[in-house]
Amino acid sequence: MPTVFLLSDLRVVICPNDHRPAHVHVIGKGCEAVFHLHCPSGPPQLRGNYDFGARDLIRIIEGLSARLTDLCTEWRTIHGPD
Numbered sequence: 001m002p003t004v005f006l007l008s009d010l011r012v013v014i015c016p017n018d019h020r021p022a023h024v025h026v027i028g029k030g031c032e033a034v035f036h037l038h039c040p041s042g043p044p045q046l047r048g049n050y051d052f053g054a055r056d057l058i059r060i061i062e063g064l065s066a067r068l069t070d071l072c073t074e075w076r077t078i079h080g081p082d
Contacts, residue, residue, distance in 0.1 A: 001013040001015050001025065001027075002014065002015075002016065004024065004070075004071065004074050005067060005070075007026065007059075007060060007063040007064075008059075008063075009028050009029070010026050010027065010028035010029070010060065011026070011027045011028055012024050012025075012026055012063075012064070012067075012071070013025045013026075013027060014071075014074055014075055014078055016078055016079075018079075020079070021036055021037075021038075022036070022037040022038075022039045022071075022072060022075040022076075022079070023035060023036045023037055023047060024037065024044075024064065024071060024075075026052075026060050026064075029051075029052075029056070030051065031049075031050055031051040031052045031056070032050045032051075032052075033046060033048065033049045033050065033052050033057065033060060034046075034047040034048040034049075035047060035060070035061070035064055037064070037068065037071055037072055037075065039068075039071075039072035039075065039076075040068075040069070040072050041068075042065060042068045043061070043065055043068075044061055044064040044065060044068065046061070
């Protein structure tokens with residue numbers, strides 16, 4: 001899975017053969033979470049969490065929100081327009 005960007009020690013990934021709606025996987029620390037992006041205006045929303053703690057999830061949402069425009073652009077580049 002290609003890493004779109006790093007959020008500290010966590011990988012933010014968009015899978016090339018994945019399904020809609022636009023979303024990212026956040027992977028690291030032996031955990032994974034999936035967030036719908038709600039492009040183009042957000043906010044990112046947690047879809048599934050596999051072992052991240054509440055503090056990590058808050059930090060992840062803040063990081064994704066700060067890069068939302070870039071993430072939506074990258075999703076469209078990989079998957080085409082909605």
